Amino acid sequence: EAGVTQFPSHSVIEKGQTVTLRCDPISGHDNLYWYRRVMGKEIKFLLHFVKESKQDESGMPNNRFLAERTGGTYSTLKVQPAELEDSGVYFCASSPDRGLPNEKLFFGSGTQLSVL
């Protein structure tokens, strides 16, 4: 069974450019999460999809970030325009279940975004 897949693994862009990150969850997982880790800091929650609906987007930093989940399958996270402080590792996770303790949460290997 394929795990959570994220593309690209690395992205280097200039300030002001646009970048789109993609996450393919495990097939059949309704729940999809985005997290971000800024260098040396904690991993922070960005948002949560249940199928194609945004369940919780309280962690999105600002309106330069747009997340979508087409048809409840893969998800994209677009940053437009990118700023220096957006640099970090963006993790995607998926789960078949809701509720706690959410032990069936599977993470992708992340996208390392560098904004120069």
Place this chain on the structure above:
Amino acid sequence: AQSVTQLGSHVSVSEGALVLLRCNYSSSVPPYLFWYVQYPNQGLQLLLKYTSAATLVKGINGFEAEFKKSETSFHLTKPSAHMSDAAEYFCAVINPGGNEKLTFGTGTRLTIIP
């Protein structure tokens, strides 16, 4: 609000020595606690979890952690380090009565000295 503090961003131990990674939490209610590990070029993987059952929790790869309410701690230990344990380790907490968002610590990078 809930939070997690991991003491020591970098820890080095000799192969065969005890591994001790520290995690302290803050929560207004009894929390659920987790340890995740990230090996190079891989995603986060669940090592173990505490969900209000036994306070001593055993996980994969010989790791265990003990929930100590009086100390608000959930330290991760392994009796004998192996080279393959080199990775970054994250402590995380969820408030069972709140939302479903994991709150992570800043991570501890573990280096094993041959």
